[in-house]
Amino acid sequence: MKAWQKGLLLSCSLLTGLAVQAADGVTLQGKLTQGSLIRGQAPAGATVLFNEQPISVTADGRFVFGIGRDASLQHQLTIIKPDGARDIMPLQFANRQYDIQHISGVAQKYVTPPAEVTARIQHDNQKVRQVRSTLSDKTAIFAQPQRPAEGRISGVYGSQRIFNGEPRNPHYGLDIAAPVGAPVLAPWDGKVLLADDLYFSGLTLIIDHGMGVTSTLMHLHAIEVTVGQQVRQGEQVAEVGATGRVTGPHLDWRINWLQERLDPQLLLAD
Numbered sequence: 001m002k003a004w005q006k007g008l009l010l011s012c013s014l015l016t017g018l019a020v021q022a023a024d025g026v027t028l029q030g031k032l033t034q035g036s037l038i039r040g041q042a043p044a045g046a047t048v049l050f051n052e053q054p055i056s057v058t059a060d061g062r063f064v065f066g067i068g069r070d071a072s073l074q075h076q077l078t079i080i081k082p083d084g085a086r087d088i089m090p091l092q093f094a095n096r097q098y099d100i101q102h103i104s105g106v107a108q109k110y111v112t113p114p115a116e117v118t119a120r121i122q123h124d125n126q127k128v129r130q131v132r133s134t135l136s137d138k139t140a141i142f143a144q145p146q147r148p149a150e151g152r153i154s155g156v157y158g159s160q161r162i163f164n165g166e167p168r169n170p171h172y173g174l175d176i177a178a179p180v181g182a183p184v185l186a187p188w189d190g191k192v193l194l195a196d197d198l199y200f201s202g203l204t205l206i207i208d209h210g211m212g213v214t215s216t217l218m219h220l221h222a223i224e225v226t227v228g229q230q231v232r233q234g235e236q237v238a239e240v241g242a243t244g245r246v247t248g249p250h251l252d253w254r255i256n257w258l259q260e261r262l263d264p265q266l267l268l269a270d
């Protein structure tokens, strides 16, 4: 067994979240589990493929990728060094158990939306999908995140949601309970891609942190930045609210790598 295979097995069994030596000159940071964003470093000038698809790499060899809530557990990273040498690294991820969350007292128009809002919801989804496909060369995502609000964790990533007794899509965010008007801070530096009022998520902000990674901040009371604006990590960008499908004021923070929905809590724990 090569040294990097031992390193990978160790990281799988302990889920340490610490940087591991993954191959000659390659390190990975993050938990190898469903919902995780992995940040990596390869030699400068390397090409990186995730499941045989090329992904963005900075000039100094940094890259990110992530897998979703129900993603398969076997993935593959290929590092092609500037001299053409090719390292193929199988990655074994761990699967997760998700909670079931019963939520009652949701306005019925958010559990079963009336037919006249169907077009609006489709339009919202298209817009969100489009901005989340942004690939910029920002590198803010390689820093540790700033928690965007203070308060009790009132909802976690992945939980199966049952609204007023009816099963609906899983929850993909981290909910932080806080009073209306409490500050919402930018988790990392970034550029505002969307600031809009959407049917389910209410007043919503999407910020690009680079390499395909975005934060979505939902159910806001007020938005204090505009589309195209550059924001700094820790800068106040909005106020906590109770807009859209909610039963009380909270911030719902989501992280995407392109269209993959990832768990913010795994990054806070790092």
Ligand SMILES: [Zn+2]
Residues within 6 Å of the ligand: 155, 171, 173, 174, 175, 251, 252
């Ligand atoms: Zn939520």
